[in-house]
Amino acid sequence: AQTVTQSQPEMSVQEAETVTLSCTYDTSESDYYLFWYKQPPSRQMILVIRQEAYKQQNATENRFSVNFQKAAKSFSLKISDSQLGDAAMYFCAYRVNQAGTALIFGKGTTLSVSS
């Protein structure tokens, strides 16, 4: 069975600093997607970044980037130049590359940002 593990329940960072959130996963599939979602107190799940497993290049979206290590089954999120608005719960998620398959989520990491 596929599983997603986030070992950091809480993280904190100072404004303008960089923080890295960890995620590991377990799967026997070779073709899959990995995601980071942000969930602010409003509960709206917002897609932050997506990585296709067949791509060796790490995905980047503005201040957000990932370190995808396929062999190690590791998928960390780096947030650069942290802003107060980055404070939220962050979830790592996985799904097999097959149309209509559901996401499997980790337990989440609560990120707090201080000024």
Place this chain on the structure above:
Amino acid sequence: EAGVAQSPRYKIIEKRQSVAFWCNPISGHATLYWYQQILGQGPKLLIQFQNNGVVDDSQLPKDRFSAERLKGVDSTLKIQPAKLEDSAVYLCASSQGGRLKFFGPGTRLTVL
């Protein structure tokens, strides 16, 4: 483009009562998902529909939970009777083909 709509946003009931949640997916999205998110945990899939057919309901507690998607559009999730452990946020999401999933704002259920 309108997003995924859910109602109500909040619901408080007593245990053994019944409750229903409604979801309207993005227009044209064939796949609809219901997730349960217990406080401090990640969302867990309860049921997945493809049009009006069930694709996966393996984690749905069928003795108390039921869901339907009439005409392949709106969906309703019902709990009857509710237990204390059903307190959670219920998220609805939709997608089309293998594309990105869009989540609704969720319904926070409190069972007293």
